[in-house]
Amino acid sequence: MKRVEVKLALPIVAPLLDLIKELADGLKKHLAVAPVVTEVDPEMRDAWFGELVSAQNDDVATLLGLFDDEFFSEGVVAFDESNAEAVVRACAAIRLRLRERWLKPLGDETLESGDVDVAALDEPLRKAFMCYLFLATVQELIIQHLDSSILES
Amino acid sequence: MSRFSRRRLLNPIRSQTLPRHLPHTETELKVDGLWRVVVLNDPVNLMSYVVLVFKKVFGFDEQTARKHMLEVHEQGRSVVWCGLREKAEAYTFTLHQWHLSAVLEPDEAR
Numbered sequence: 001m002k003r004v005e006v007k008l009a010l011p012i013v014a015p016l017l018d019l020i021k022e023l024a025d026g027l028k029k030h031l032a033v034a035p036v037v038t039e040v041d042p043e044m045r046d047a048w049f050g051e052l053v054s055a056q057n058d059d060v061a062t063l064l065g066l067f068d069d070e071f072f073s074e075g076v077v078a079f080d081e082s083n084a085e086a087v088v089r090a091c092a093a094i095r096l097r098l099r100e101r102w103l104k105p106l107g108d109e110t111l112e113s114g115d116v117d118v119a120a121l122d123e124p125l126r127k128a129f130m131c132y133l134f135l136a137t138v139q140e141l142i143i144q145h146l147d148s149s150i151l152e153s
Numbered sequence: 154m155s156r157f158s159r160r161r162l163l164n165p166i167r168s169q170t171l172p173r174h175l176p177h178t179e180t181e182l183k184v185d186g187l188w189r190v191v192v193l194n195d196p197v198n199l200m201s202y203v204v205l206v207f208k209k210v211f212g213f214d215e216q217t218a219r220k221h222m223l224e225v226h227e228q229g230r231s232v233v234w235c236g237l238r239e240k241a242e243a244y245t246f247t248l249h250q251w252h253l254s255a256v257l258e259p260d261e262a263r
Contacts, residue, residue: 092197
């Protein structure tokens with residue numbers, strides 16, 4: 001089984017985890033982005049959303065599980081076929097939530113281009129954007145190294 | 154009334170490669186017609202992530218997945234699948250699980 005271990009800089013990543021956990025708490029009962037489902041009846045729509053929230057919670061729990069006691073002592077997280085798919089989806093969910101909660105002032109065009117002067121941002125916005133970049137980096141690492149594990153799982 | 158069953162919700166399409174157009178009968182088409190699964194652009198999800206999702210969910214090869222991703226990125230939307238309603242609903246649900254903006258539309262050309 002292919003496994004990717006990544007050594008993270010604890011002083012940089014640890015402060016971001018508080019925000020990630022806060023956002024994860026906000027996702028327990030809500031979807032990162034409520035999908036538009038107009039072509040199904042209300043009862044089915046409720047079931048649809050309920051299933052999505054449940055799946056989202058499973059994925060986010062897998063992501064948060066990476067940052068355990070071992071992470072705080074060694075600074076290492078590991079990805080493999082058992083967690084890659086859930087983690088890459090959870091990162092998407094939290095990045096979408098970050099946009100909704102914190103990053104709207106940057107504007108969608110800036111967010112999409114990534115052309116942001118981080119040093120010019122005030123502290124809460126800078127932390128949110130750093131979190132956004134960190135989660136994107138995790139996604140890129142997984143896609144680069146575990147793409148086939150996800151496609152074959 | 155939707156033909157989307159709770160059982161279908163519990164068994165979303167997640168990994169298997171499915172034919173893009175399933176065999177169908179004339180009767181089925183008259184009842185529900187054809188439906189399109191349309192993915193809309195969002196400013197958050199990475200291009201590489203969207204390509205991965207298309208490959209995973211629809212079994213697209215790299216070139217096809219990239220073509221649809223670029224359509225979404227440049228034109229704001231891409232029709233990624235068209236066929237019977239129940240399957241279209243399942244695909245839409247699966248794309249929502251991957252946090253892509255996807256909508257179900259009746260195929261006007263039917």
